[in-house]
Amino acid sequence: MRCPGTLILAAGSVGVVHAAASSNCTIEAIQGALLSNATVTNATVVLQGGSFGQGTADVAYPTNPSNLSSLCAVIVNATSSPESSFSFGLFLPDDWNSRFLAVGNGGFAGGINWLAMGDGPPYGFASMSTDTGHTGDFLDMSFALNSTERKADWGYRALHESIVMAKAIVGSYYGSAPAYSYYTGCSTGGRQAMKEVQMYPDEFDGVMAGCPSWWTTHQQTWQLEIGLINLPENTSHYIPPSLFPWISEQVIAQCDLFDGIEDGIIMDPKKCDLYYEAMLCKPNSTTTCLNPDQLQTLIDLHRPLAYGNNTWVYPNFGVGSEAQMPSSFGDVGTDAPSLYGTQYVQYMVVNDPTWDFNDFDYSIIQQADEENPGNASATQFDLSAFHARGGKLLQYHGYADGLIPTDASIYLHRQIVSTMFGQGVEDIDSWYRFFLVPGMQHCQGSVGDAPWFFGGSGQAASLIPATAAGTLDGFKDKEHDALLALMAWVEEGIAPEMLVATKFANDTIANGVMRQRPLCPFPKFAQYVGSGNVSEAESWACADRPGI
Numbered sequence: 001m002r003c004p005g006t007l008i009l010a011a012g013s014v015g016v017v018h019a020a021a022s023s024n025c026t027i028e029a030i031q032g033a034l035l036s037n038a039t040v041t042n043a044t045v046v047l048q049g050g051s052f053g054q055g056t057a058d059v060a061y062p063t064n065p066s067n068l069s070s071l072c073a074v075i076v077n078a079t080s081s082p083e084s085s086f087s088f089g090l091f092l093p094d095d096w097n098s099r100f101l102a103v104g105n106g107g108f109a110g111g112i113n114w115l116a117m118g119d120g121p122p123y124g125f126a127s128m129s130t131d132t133g134h135t136g137d138f139l140d141m142s143f144a145l146n147s148t149e150r151k152a153d154w155g156y157r158a159l160h161e162s163i164v165m166a167k168a169i170v171g172s173y174y175g176s177a178p179a180y181s182y183y184t185g186c187s188t189g190g191r192q193a194m195k196e197v198q199m200y201p202d203e204f205d206g207v208m209a210g211c212p213s214w215w216t217t218h219q220q221t222w223q224l225e226i227g228l229i230n231l232p233e234n235t236s237h238y239i240p241p242s243l244f245p246w247i248s249e250q251v252i253a254q255c256d257l258f259d260g261i262e263d264g265i266i267m268d269p270k271k272c273d274l275y276y277e278a279m280l281c282k283p284n285s286t287t288t289c290l291n292p293d294q295l296q297t298l299i300d301l302h303r304p305l306a307y308g309n310n311t312w313v314y315p316n317f318g319v320g321s322e323a324q325m326p327s328s329f330g331d332v333g334t335d336a337p338s339l340y341g342t343q344y345v346q347y348m349v350v351n352d353p354t355w356d357f358n359d360f361d362y363s364i365i366q367q368a369d370e371e372n373p374g375n376a377s378a379t380q381f382d383l384s385a386f387h388a389r390g391g392k393l394l395q396y397h398g399y400a401d402g403l404i405p406t407d408a409s410i411y412l413h414r415q416i417v418s419t420m421f422g423q424g425v426e427d428i429d430s431w432y433r434f435f436l437v438p439g440m441q442h443c444q445g446s447v448g449d450a451p452w453f454f455g456g457s458g459q460a461a462s463l464i465p466a467t468a469a470g471t472l473d474g475f476k477d478k479e480h481d482a483l484l485a486l487m488a489w490v491e492e493g494i495a496p497e498m499l500v501a502t503k504f505a506n507d508t509i510a511n512g513v514m515r516q517r518p519l520c521p522f523p524k525f526a527q528y529v530g531s532g533n534v535s536e537a538e539s540w541a542c543a544d545r546p547g548i
């Protein structure tokens with residue numbers, strides 16, 4: 001059900017600040033907040049309903065957010081070393097909620113994420129995004145070649161430095177420092193969230209880490225390995241992308257009922273013991289099927305990666321993620337794995353663009369781990385400092401993610417919980433919660449018409465119309481909007497007991513709500529209460545796992 005609740009941020013003790021943007025929105029005025037190693041290159045007054053961004057000059061994020069509230073848009077370019085620099089964008093809304101929001105990036109993209117920044121002003125946030133120190137698309141890692149400095153900017157530094165400077169500008173522009181600071185990001189943005197929490201625990205009061213690609217050295221090499229499992233294209237074991245929608249249907253057909261409700265949604269893929277053989281071609285079959293070699297490929301794509309002596313390396317695709325698996329393979333016809341894997345090794349690890357993916361072996365992963373290029377991997381599981389300063393961390397991951405294995409997120413959660421227990425911190429739930437999203441693919445979208453919209457990073461912009469950035473009317477409450485949930489947690493001490501995810505028919509807002517269902521803090525799970533419409537959130541409750 002839609003709750004028409006009011007925007008909770010208006011109710012807090014922190015008031016709205018009205019700035020007269022036009023008088024102070026100048027390069028000179030903004031520059032006054034910065035040191036000489038940073039230069040304001042743009043300060044533009046954007047009127048109510050206007051748009052701002054760099055258009056196609058921003059290769060990675062060419063879509064400018066539209067229908068912005070009246071604000072001051074700023075671009076800053078800063079020097080991070082003699083051989084590197086980065087830029088960031090900042091929206092300073094006239095009606096400011098006294099809060100700061102930083103948003104993350106995606107893949108290896110270099111560019112200010114204007115569209116994601118556009119999510120901030122509808123809430124009243126001053127919002128910021130960095131270009132991470134280079135310009136280029138999601139799959140282009142050439143910037144990193146032989147450059148420790150540019151790797152560091154991408155790995156964590158440009159974001160951190162941008163945050164420091166953006167906060168200084170906010171303080172000077174409005175005459176007061178932000179009362180609260182938040183971060184939201186998905187994928188690489190989720191990794192950036194974890195780096196912030198680990199390296200700069202004081203920077204944010206609340207952090208949202210969506211589908212984090214947190215273990216860079218293993219995630220990127222995994223993308224190479226899964227490509228190699230399926231390739232070459234001319235072999236009997238190769239599964240072409242065209243077969244995966246069918247495989248996805250077969251998996252859903254087999255696994256849907258394990259939760260007791262026939263609705264196309266696999267609530268818990270761990271409960272499904274796939275009978276792969278059902279997908280085998282029968283003699284002289286004329287319908288879609290897998291040959292025995294392809295069947296083994298599919299099994300291998302679900303099996304965690306290990307080396308010779310059973311050294312566990314990384315999880316693999318979850319059951320239910322088949323529809324999105326091809327996104328993690330290289331382009332058809334290239335006979336090569338994803339550039340996410342190959343370029344990572346070429347430009348980040350061995351610094352040799354001629355490196356051949358056929359030479360991949362375990363030593364490459366070891367080399368990646370030793371160097372940890374750009375210190376990008378977020379493997380510091382001791383979050384004591386973030387916990388001690390009262391920070392709140394909300395992590396989420398789709399069960400049908402075909403780009404970052406869901407189990408990688410589950411593993412991250414386990415490592416943090418174990419490490420914190422080791423530090424004597426047992427009240428994990430009071431500051432760190434993890435929501436698994438049945439049926440959700442990478443960051444947004446779903447299989448089986450599973451509900452997936454809950455105000456996660458980039459989600460509003462993925463709906464139709466895509467211009468509906470930020471909060472949606474009718475969803476501006478802490479149950480339906482994870483950012484508002486995070487704010488309620490930080491500012492009012494109300495921890496999110498559940499979030500409600502929504503599926504709009506064909507992901508089109510105008511078509512109306514098709515389904516809603518609760519998401520529960522792990523290890524709780526959503527369970528049908530036994531009566532009522534299964535498409536409505538009220539018919540479900542968060543249940544404890546038996547025995548705990």
Ligand SMILES: *[C@@H]1O[C@H](CO)[C@@H](O)[C@H](O)[C@H]1NC(C)=O
Nearest residue numbers: 019020021023024172173175
């Ligand atoms: C412009 O900024 C200055 C310095 O922060 C401040 O004193 C002044 O009130 C601002 N002017 C307006 C119109 O907001």
Ligand SMILES: *[C@@H]1O[C@H](CO)[C@@H](O)[C@H](O)[C@H]1NC(C)=O
Nearest residue numbers: 041042043044052053054055
């Ligand atoms: C600032 O950015 C806007 C939008 O991209 C552009 O039209 C304008 O020329 C820029 N101003 C400067 C000083 O670069």
Ligand SMILES: *[C@@H]1O[C@H](CO)[C@@H](O)[C@H](O)[C@H]1NC(C)=O
Nearest residue numbers: 049066067068069122467468
């Ligand atoms: C633009 O934003 C305003 C709120 O600031 C909203 O009322 C209006 O519906 C939006 N227009 C479109 C076309 O999305």
Ligand SMILES: *[C@@H]1O[C@H](CO)[C@@H](O)[C@H](O)[C@H]1NC(C)=O
Nearest residue numbers: 041077078079084085086087
């Ligand atoms: C930022 O400044 C550096 C050094 O002055 C320059 O090399 C770089 O091109 C600038 N970047 C942008 C995006 O303006």
Ligand SMILES: *[C@@H]1O[C@H](CO)[C@@H](O)[C@H](O)[C@H]1NC(C)=O
Nearest residue numbers: 035037038078079080081161
């Ligand atoms: C700019 O200089 C200040 C003061 O030395 C330093 O703290 C900051 O890290 C520098 N920023 C960048 C981007 O190098």
Ligand SMILES: *[C@@H]1O[C@H](CO)[C@@H](O)[C@H](O)[C@H]1NC(C)=O
Nearest residue numbers: 144145146147350351352353
């Ligand atoms: C990168 O460094 C390697 C080893 O130092 C060197 O052989 C190579 O020429 C360098 N490549 C570029 C493009 O600078």
Ligand SMILES: *[C@@H]1O[C@H](CO)[C@@H](O)[C@H](O)[C@H]1NC(C)=O
Nearest residue numbers: 231232233234235334335336
């Ligand atoms: C199949 O492709 C591989 C890699 O491209 C190539 O080495 C091999 O010769 C091909 N085999 C056949 C039978 O075409």
Ligand SMILES: *[C@@H]1O[C@H](CO)[C@@H](O)[C@H](O)[C@H]1NC(C)=O
Nearest residue numbers: 280281282283284285286287
């Ligand atoms: C499959 O087709 C072949 C060739 O048409 C035929 O010889 C064979 O009997 C068929 N097998 C079955 C099980 O129908």
Ligand SMILES: *[C@@H]1O[C@H](CO)[C@@H](O)[C@H](O)[C@H]1NC(C)=O
Nearest residue numbers: 307308309310311362363366
């Ligand atoms: C297992 O194999 C890996 C990769 O070959 C190697 O690095 C590791 O040292 C081995 N571990 C043991 C216990 O032999």
Ligand SMILES: *[C@@H]1O[C@H](CO)[C@@H](O)[C@H](O)[C@H]1NC(C)=O
Nearest residue numbers: 195198199375377378379380
């Ligand atoms: C690398 O990042 C980790 C956190 O992910 C941090 O603990 C460590 O100090 C960083 N190392 C360096 C050399 O910056």
Ligand SMILES: *[C@@H]1O[C@H](CO)[C@@H](O)[C@H](O)[C@H]1NC(C)=O
Nearest residue numbers: 504505506507508511512514
């Ligand atoms: C959703 O899209 C499908 C396929 O394009 C179409 O058949 C169906 O009518 C659409 N549903 C709605 C509610 O628009």
Ligand SMILES: *[C@@H]1O[C@H](CO)[C@@H](O)[C@H](O)[C@H]1NC(C)=O
Nearest residue numbers: 513514515516533534535536
């Ligand atoms: C169940 O709920 C959905 C979503 O609110 C609604 O579209 C559907 O009509 C309801 N079904 C029944 C039988 O009431």
